[in-house]
Amino acid sequence: MPLQKTVLLRPAGVAAALGLAASLACAGAGSAQAAGNGTTPAAPAGTNATITFHRTGSGASPMSTFTCSVTYPYVTDTYATGEISWSAQVSCSISLHMQGTTALYQWGSGSAYAFGSGYNNTSSFNTSSGDIFGIHTGLWGVNNNVDIFPPAGYTTTLGVGCYYVNGSPSDIHCTATTGPITAG
Numbered sequence: 001m002p003l004q005k006t007v008l009l010r011p012a013g014v015a016a017a018l019g020l021a022a023s024l025a026c027a028g029a030g031s032a033q034a035a036g037n038g039t040t041p042a043a044p045a046g047t048n049a050t051i052t053f054h055r056t057g058s059g060a061s062p063m064s065t066f067t068c069s070v071t072y073p074y075v076t077d078t079y080a081t082g083e084i085s086w087s088a089q090v091s092c093s094i095s096l097h098m099q100g101t102t103a104l105y106q107w108g109s110g111s112a113y114a115f116g117s118g119y120n121n122t123s124s125f126n127t128s129s130g131d132i133f134g135i136h137t138g139l140w141g142v143n144n145n146v147d148i149f150p151p152a153g154y155t156t157t158l159g160v161g162c163y164y165v166n167g168s169p170s171d172i173h174c175t176a177t178t179g180p181i182t183a184g
Contacts (some may be wrong), residue, residue, distance in 0.1 A: 048072060049146075049161030049174040053154040066093035070161065072176040073102055073142040077135075079184050085131035086116065088144035089175065095124045101147035102128040107139035107180040141179025148172045 010024055049070040073088040089103050102116035116130030128144065150156060158164075162174040 011173075026074060028044070049173060049176045050159035051148065051162055051174065052157040052159075053150055054157070056153055056155055067093035068096075068148055068174075070146045070174040071145055072178045073144050073178040075142055075178050075181055077184060082134045082136040082183065083131055084135050084140060084142075084181070084183065085129070086142045086178070087127060087129035088116075088142070089125065089127045090144070090146045091125045091149075091175075092148075093124070093161075095122055095153060097122050097149040098126060098146055100128060102124065102130055102147060103143050104130065104132060105141055105143070107141045114176075121161075135183045138183050139180040140183055141181065142175055144176045146174050148174065 051068045053066050057062045068090060069092075070090045071088050073086045075084065075086045077084050084104060086102060086104065090098060092098075099118070099120035101118035103112040104114045104116075105112050108146060114130060114132045116128040118128065119126045126146075146163065150169070155168055156172065158172065161176055162172055163167075165171040165173050
């Protein structure tokens with residue numbers, strides 16, 4: 001069985017707008033070390049990207065308040081094969097239109113190296129995962145990028161990692177980042 005290093009790190013920065021197949025720009029840094037022999041995950045040192053929605057009148061949902069959470073990616077690096085695999089999710093209290101993907105990038109680079117699975121649907125929960133082989137050196141990061149289109153009749157409170165696309169509250173982009181990950 002190949003030696004694996006499981007890395008679970010805190011959100012490391014907020015990525016600039018990513019038109020799901022466009023470029024990434026990362027800011028910030030932070031990491032936690034895997035304990036012992038590299039197979040024990042470290043607890044996250046930060047929080048997920050979140051949004052809270054508050055009904056202003058006759059909103060489309062009967063709920064007066066609901067939330068969405070965009071998780072930081074869970075990343076595993078398998079030394080023997082140079083495989084980096086990852087998964088991340090978004091979950092909301094109600095179903096709404098969302099689209100997203102995850103992206104592996106070389107830390108400090110503005111371009112995606114590999115994309116995870118994508119989605120574009122109306123749901124309360126989505127996941128994105130991916131993997132790539134042959135990564136034996138360098139520093140890497142993985143972003144969980146999600147666009148959320150809230151229903152009419154709500155105001156929003158954006159948490160760290162979220163912003164309005166083009167200043168419009170009808171399109172919210174959130175990014176949660178894991179990295180840097182030292183490929184081994």
